Amino acid sequence: MAADTPSLSGGSLLLAWQLKDKTVLIIGGGDVASGRIESVLVADARITLIAPRAGLHPLTKQFLDTCARITYHDRVFAGPQDLEGVDMVLTAIDDVEVSRQICALCRERKIPVNVADIPPSCDFYFGSQIRSGPLQIMISTNGRSPKLANIIRKKIEGCIPEHAGEAIEKVGELRSKLKERAPGVGGEVGKRRMRWMVDVCSSWDMDELALLDDNMMARLLDEGWEKNTVPRIQDLGGHNKKAAGVHSVRASSLLLPTALGFVAGIACTAAVLLTRRH
Amino acid sequence: MAADTPSLSGGSLLLAWQLKDKTVLIIGGGDVASGRIESVLVADARITLIAPRAGLHPLTKQFLDTCARITYHDRVFAGPQDLEGVDMVLTAIDDVEVSRQICALCRERKIPVNVADIPPSCDFYFGSQIRSGPLQIMISTNGRSPKLANIIRKKIEGCIPEHAGEAIEKVGELRSKLKERAPGVGGEVGKRRMRWMVDVCSSWDMDELALLDDNMMARLLDEGWEKNTVPRIQDLGGHNKKAAGVHSVRASSLLLPTALGFVAGIACTAAVLLTRRH
Structure with a gap:
């Protein structure tokens, strides 16, 4: 037996303790x-x-x-x-x-x-905690610095997709409906269910998943699960308004440098051409 | 007694379980x-x-x-x-x-x-976990969607300051040194220690804290704690190279739109002026 790897120490075992009816x-x-x-x-x-x-x-x-x-x-x-x-x-x-x-x-x-x-x-x-519906996050510095744990918590809050909690809630519902439609523990059907749920979560954005309602879930199962594919939200009659909002914010952050560059270009070219004229 | 608030349910108690010598x-x-x-x-x-x-x-x-x-x-x-x-x-x-x-x-x-x-x-x-030295983070969707937990874990990994783990390690050391210099459990000195550590963590960036070495910690305690202030890293002989790196990355992301704007400005002005000349 060799000595322990140094990275394998100094931490805690992070757990989600169950207290229902305790x-x-x-x-x-x-x-x-x-x-x-x-x-x-x-x-x-x-x-x-x-x-x-x-x-x-x-x-x-x-x-x-x-x-x-x-x-x-x-x-x-x-x-x-x-x-x-x-x-x-x-x-x-x-x-x-x-x-x-x-x-x-x-x-x-x-x-x-x-x-x-x-x-x-x-x-x-x-530890320092974040909660949004069924989503729970804990940040532990293993007792080193509660203040840095709080600073990191705020940074994490800023980068979690706005609708993550709702998306998780809806995906949980979709999973339950899928289990009703294709029941069985483990085995082939369990694996196929898991693969399809992974495909849905990978193909749709978090804010699209958050928009899932009963009607869309039924269509997703009919037109997706049954045909072993994952339709887009638009194919199920959904509109991805939230995602559109995100893109426009990103675009607007590029407007100022582009505009400034444009004006600088005008100024330089005008100066060169007008100087040459004389 | 009234009914329970609906948000106060459906979760787990997130814990950092201690297993040293267990x-x-x-x-x-x-x-x-x-x-x-x-x-x-x-x-x-x-x-x-x-x-x-x-x-x-x-x-x-x-x-x-x-x-x-x-x-x-x-x-x-x-x-x-x-x-x-x-x-x-x-x-x-x-x-x-x-x-x-x-x-x-x-x-x-x-x-x-x-x-x-x-x-x-x-x-x-x-749950889904992240570890960087003494920093540990757990993401739980309370069993709803392991895949979304993984997607969120990756997003969080991308937004944690690069040197967070080192910063926490160094702040932990600084805190121990401060406790040696100004010992005592609770009371006035405990409160003053906590306030000063919070000030240090709030005034310095995470990548600056990660640069703390024994010499800088000694100076920080001499020139900071003893005078009830928080010097800047530059005042202690430190250079914030990492922070400078971050700023230059941010600046570079604005270069392309600025340059494109500049070229567009040149093109438009040249077109206008050259057309007028004839």
């Missing part, structure tokens, strides 16, 4: 806790929140008022009995000693735990 | 398993691999030959005893029945498990 215990109700509540709600979990009402952040209060999936206890952490039936624990309180105790209790019980601001008491970290 | 059991040695091995090695875990040698993917064999952190067993999964001392289980085998049994054994033992291709047997999913 219970997450959040201890603390401040600024950090309110962010955790949002992330956990997005993942369809039930939340048990333990935090004295006096210290609740306005956003935490808002979640309590508007979300039926939170069970709230107006008190501090009371001991091991609070961990019964819990699938994950997130703490965000100022008391370092209590935080460490909670972490130890969780580890005895093999409950995944994150203690804000105490990395050794974390089974996992959070 | 043991991950990977069952299966094919194509999918080789990808899992790489992701897990990046996170500094030890791996136990169980898979008959006959079915090993070339990449899996390569990892076995080059990486000291893998313990290999040339056989199939043998039962509960294989799960002793294991912190996470990833299976990628064709046998659906055995996969489901492994999942059930893991859940009894509260070991996080992912069974490739059987979503209900997964506590977590993997």
Whole structure:
């Protein structure tokens, strides 16, 4: 056995944890806790929140008022009995000693735990995140620089196609309809389904995919899947208005240099020809 | 309590799972398993691999030959005893029945498990990933469209600053040096450290941060931190060659339209003036 390749180290295992119908215990109700509540709600979990009402952040209060999936206890952490039936624990309180105790209790019980601001008491970290419908992106600098993670997040936000979230939603629907039409797990039909879906995603732009409606999906399956081809959006009665918009923006960014060059050309030629005349 | 906000659902909880000094059991040695091995090695875990040698993917064999952190067993999964001392289980085998049994054994033992291709047997999913040194990015479409996740990954790769990974590495070093110079957890000094690091990351470009060496970091702390300011890279004896490169690329993209405009201007003026002469 040889030594490890140096690039194969120093990172984390990035995961999309599934929390549907699971219970997450959040201890603390401040600024950090309110962010955790949002992330956990997005993942369809039930939340048990333990935090004295006096210290609740306005956003935490808002979640309590508007979300039926939170069970709230107006008190501090009371001991091991609070961990019964819990699938994950997130703490965000100022008391370092209590935080460490909670972490130890969780580890005895093999409950995944994150203690804000105490990395050794974390089974996992959070990162800078982007969400657009079913699209979720996480940026982690593995604890090196939260600020650079945020700067990179903003750059990424600027380069994700505007309608990516809708496109993913629609492609998910198309995939379900295709599975109904050509059912079966794995095998030849599974492979053919996968190939055709890849062809659709490669042939159509993201903003075209976002325009798919029930009618177009039915025609795409009739005229595409059944004939093992991928028609263009225009062939299905769709108009790619959004894509046209993108092209015109690109074109307009070239107008100014072209115009300036044109004027400079006029000026130079006029100068040369008019000078020669005399 | 009101109904849930619709945007607060349908997602996953994206996490950076910590595996340093943990043991991950990977069952299966094919194509999918080789990808899992790489992701897990990046996170500094030890791996136990169980898979008959006959079915090993070339990449899996390569990892076995080059990486000291893998313990290999040339056989199939043998039962509960294989799960002793294991912190996470990833299976990628064709046998659906055995996969489901492994999942059930893991859940009894509260070991996080992912069974490739059987979503209900997964506590977590993997996503499309980007890695550049300490920078890790995951793109998840929550199972809707792996192909669109890949397309988005490529778009994101194209818009991340070239030297982002190095910049993050250097900022991490600078932060450690600053903590040595101005130690203490939390409180006023912690806040001042955080503010100054944010100022540095906001004032310098990513490619400037990537150029930081030991000497420049020492000067940045002496002339910046100590005086509560952020000097420019030029003030510390650095040259921003990379940034200059970026600007010249941008400028060159305007050359063609300008030149074409110039030629058109010459042609039009010459035509007008020469026609008039006669």
